[in-house]
Amino acid sequence: MSIADVLITLITWVFQKIILPIFPVNLPFLSFATFQGILNGTLKHNFIWGLAGLNHFINLNLLFILVGVVIFGEILFWTIKAGFFLVKLIRGGG
Amino acid sequence: MMSNTSFQKKTLYASIITLIVGVILLTYPFFIAFAYEDYIYIDWFNDYNLGDLSSQGNWTSANWQVQDEKKWEGSKGIYCPNTATCTANKTGNLSTTGKYVIMVYITSAGNPKQGIQLEFKIGTTKKLEFRIEEVSGEMRVYGNTPSLAQIGTWTNFDSWQPVEVEWEDGSPDRWHYRWENEAWTDWYSGTITWSYFNRVDVNGSKVGNPNNGFVYVDTIDKEVQYICQLGTCDYCETYNTCVEAGCQWYYSEQAYLLFGRGGYCVEPQPPSEEDCGAFYKCQFCSEELCGIGELEGFCEWVDKGAGYGCYMVEPTIPPEQVVWEVPELEDCSELSGVEKWLCEIKNFVAGIFMPSQEKINVLWDTLGNFQQKFPFNYIMAIDRFFKDVSESLEEEKSIPIKIFGAEQNVDFSFWEKTGKVGGVVESIGSAIKDFTSIVLIIGFFTWLLMVIRRFWS
Numbered sequence: 001m002s003i004a005d006v007l008i009t010l011i012t013w014v015f016q017k018i019i020l021p022i023f024p025v026n027l028p029f030l031s032f033a034t035f036q037g038i039l040n041g042t043l044k045h046n047f048i049w050g051l052a053g054l055n056h057f058i059n060l061n062l063l064f065i066l067v068g069v070v071i072f073g074e075i076l077f078w079t080i081k082a083g084f085f086l087v088k089l090i091r092g093g094g
Numbered sequence: 095m096m097s098n099t100s101f102q103k104k105t106l107y108a109s110i111i112t113l114i115v116g117v118i119l120l121t122y123p124f125f126i127a128f129a130y131e132d133y134i135y136i137d138w139f140n141d142y143n144l145g146d147l148s149s150q151g152n153w154t155s156a157n158w159q160v161q162d163e164k165k166w167e168g169s170k171g172i173y174c175p176n177t178a179t180c181t182a183n184k185t186g187n188l189s190t191t192g193k194y195v196i197m198v199y200i201t202s203a204g205n206p207k208q209g210i211q212l213e214f215k216i217g218t219t220k221k222l223e224f225r226i227e228e229v230s231g232e233m234r235v236y237g238n239t240p241s242l243a244q245i246g247t248w249t250n251f252d253s254w255q256p257v258e259v260e261w262e263d264g265s266p267d268r269w270h271y272r273w274e275n276e277a278w279t280d281w282y283s284g285t286i287t288w289s290y291f292n293r294v295d296v297n298g299s300k301v302g303n304p305n306n307g308f309v310y311v312d313t314i315d316k317e318v319q320y321i322c323q324l325g326t327c328d329y330c331e332t333y334n335t336c337v338e339a340g341c342q343w344y345y346s347e348q349a350y351l352l353f354g355r356g357g358y359c360v361e362p363q364p365p366s367e368e369d370c371g372a373f374y375k376c377q378f379c380s381e382e383l384c385g386i387g388e389l390e391g392f393c394e395w396v397d398k399g400a401g402y403g404c405y406m407v408e409p410t411i412p413p414e415q416v417v418w419e420v421p422e423l424e425d426c427s428e429l430s431g432v433e434k435w436l437c438e439i440k441n442f443v444a445g446i447f448m449p450s451q452e453k454i455n456v457l458w459d460t461l462g463n464f465q466q467k468f469p470f471n472y473i474m475a476i477d478r479f480f481k482d483v484s485e486s487l488e489e490e491k492s493i494p495i496k497i498f499g500a501e502q503n504v505d506f507s508f509w510e511k512t513g514k515v516g517g518v519v520e521s522i523g524s525a526i527k528d529f530t531s532i533v534l535i536i537g538f539f540t541w542l543l544m545v546i547r548r549f550w551s
Contacts, residue, residue, distance in 0.1 A: 023467035
């Protein structure tokens, strides 16, 4: 057994016995099985079949990319505005 | 005067002794903790031969029989025939603080009904007792309070019910009981004290009589073992474990609206044309409908170990990531002389620091366990959702409509008809798509201009 093996044994022990048990599998108010069942079952099913009709008329890939850019742009815009506001607040300038 | 060598030796010995004492002091609580367990023994009875329990699995028993007719989990359990008194005991780990759950099935038929008695012992000395016994036509539950007294009644027959006992070492020692999944009794404490338990006796509580009822026992463990299998499908938590057990994952929009759950595991039901559909509705499809038409790619008719059925197509698993590979040492066989020695020395030194593939795999698996834990499992589920939705956008699906009870798909054949738009030959479908794309892009640029204006205002 090499030194690296001993180190790995120690690290895996720490992970398995100390760190991994800290992480829960389920949220108390929404178990993973329920979350997975809804998201990748009902919701996905309805979403995919809902979009299936729209796909004939609209380029959905383009639509989602633009929506993503708009969301990202708005977040960036308001972050920069907030930054300028804070700078003004701290400097006390008009 | 002390010589230099003598001083160095004494310092060295003192250091070694200090180190040893230090290590012992630091680790002795672990050795003490390892000497005691939080259970005495665990037994699921599945590996035993049918017939007499005695001398199997270290049991000392009289009349308890291993059977495969009624069981809480697995393939076997034990039962006490109504013609004899049954006793069984087994010595296990020392336990000062711990818990026990034993699954019990008492038949409603029989006069009197067969009960059960659990005795917690140190060697042969009884300390704690739990007993279910028919008295005056009533199934009474007795326990130490600390003297043996009635603590309740037993009401569930012809079904598996847990009996739980928990004990705590302390000042004073204390214990409490629970049965039939009801509330725990209050903690009891008093004259009964123990340094540890190491034996539990499981006895049929009535003297043998041909008119008695029967009592079955299975799964002696620290916690109630909820097994996902046919007969107890409702204990399967995920779609995959449910399907592997041969159960069905029930889904209905009504149930979803009512209970807020997408689905849950139920005992197998016959297929129904009405409920047949994609994803979790595949299970309701007959062979004729499974994977045909709209369901192509969503459902498939396969045997997953519980006979042929219509199953949801397994989600696309992302390509397997490259498992970390340990680099190989240099091949010295073709070298000779000093070069070979140097090569072997280099390999030797590298070998000291190089991990084995086995250990690397263990590390890989350990880190992989995080995928099952919050928040990573939730994040991966969301990621899968978006990937599947994204992949589904690549294909155009038919649009079903229902008019006067007759269901048809919208006919998009005219979509492929071509015509000249601005001198370029294009189908109607792509022309409409191009038009809506231009509308989207114009909308996007309008937003962009407004953002720039807002920024400078």
